[in-house]
Amino acid sequence: MQIELDRVSLAYADKTRPLDDLTLTIPSGQFCAVLGRSGAGKSSLLRLLGGMVAPTGGAARIDGMALSPAMPRALRRRIGQVHQDGALVGEASVAENIVAGAAAAMPLWRALIGLYPAWTRERAVALHLELGLDPAFLAAPVARLSGGQQQRVGVARALMLEPALVLADEPVASVDPDTARQVLSVLAAHRTRLGATVVCALHQPELACAFADRIVVIDEGRIAFDGSPELYRRSHRVETT
């Protein structure tokens, strides 16, 4: 899915402007890492791309359709989102949380009585293992997992419907470097397999350089850098790990 932002700004009622006159085109199939300090506007950009908020200025389109909280459900199903706070249900099991990612694609009666279609169950287990989570966790309540494990559950949920666009807001914020590489590899493999677009907010430049084909740095709601990892490395002296 191709994303086009044309002079987009986002202003809140309290006069803060997390996004200010931002123009950005992300072509289909690109792995784009978004870097920036905390509060620079990374999360706001991802929330805008996910149709959680409407732009207050400019035009935001995804495959030519306007991005807004009112966008059709059929379009939403093609967008997988990893939320920064996880947005998981602590009381429900890991398996239930992952399978919830397919809620939009299963018959309501199956969801209501918990008789999930076989493909959703199989896919949930496969993603769980692919992200390096212990099989014993599947039946455990999410609240019992560590922060990093919960983040991986969030990633698995976002990938349930094989989305054409993955929006990940700091999916590796609280995992160790090895696990971070494993999670980002899963996202990269997903991109390669389905030709999906991935937009991923990160804090670690070295990881961004290792996995992304493009790096966008946001500062105070504007684009401060936009280029290839090589260019970023040269201008920012990133140590490769």
Place this chain on the structure above:
Amino acid sequence: MSTATAFPRSWSLRRIAVLAVVLVLLAVSAVRVDVPRLFTQAGASRALAGMAAQMWPLQISDRQDVAEIPGFDPAHLPLFAYLQTTDETTRELDRDRLAPATVRHRKVWLVQPCGYVTQVASKLLETIEIAIWGTLIAVLLGLPLGLAGSASLVRSPTVRQAARAASAGLRAVPELLSALVLVTAFGFGPPAGILALGLHAAGFLGRFYADAIEDANQAPVRALQASGAGRLASFRFALWPQVRAPFVSSTFYILDRNVRMATVVGLVGAGGIGQELKGRIDMYEYAHVGTILVGILIVVLLLDHVAARLRRKKT
């Protein structure tokens, strides 16, 4: 020593004035509602003691005149039952001589040694059944009211306020009052009691359910809806796991409450043990009343025990 630190003043004239006003109001009210009689009426305690004395011994057996049992078959008596024959002498008018005469009547009774206890037990069971059906109706009505009254699921404030108002309206009518009215519509017996309990409790559950949903973490709901899930599907995955425990515990509370209230609505004829109790009190049959009260006490204590165990299991 000149600048000794003083303890902060811990009283105020205002507090004393408020206390005085409350005491005066209580004194005025005591005269209005005749509170002194609580302590001076010696007859009251005598009356209560007398009633209690008449409850002993408790009524255990049951005796029925065989002549009043339609289709009575002496060859097939109920379990443990036996027949008892009594002779009664009464003075009646002899029609032939037109003079008073002593007449002997022979009566045959069917005696069931535990007959009345069985009858009370069956009425208690009926009371519990009324409570269970009342709770079922309350859940069926309260669930849609609760879902419609929560901001997480219903965006229209009009619908939400209407649902909340409906819950408040149902709560506002006491069971006893609606039972009184419903008995005239449905006649004596359990149906009026079931509906009365169900309507009142639905008001409570509608409120409890709506509050539980609104207290839940809404982030997963927004996350699922953002990826195209419908409202019911996102309720199922994002909210239900969070509200299941509060839903179950408030439903058990309502069941517990309904068993107690089911005995009370019986007093106005809405079935169950209450109806039996009212009938016996009206006929001054205090031994029967005693048996009923002991039965109610046992059921309520048992229920308390069971409810406490269920709650402990949930947490």
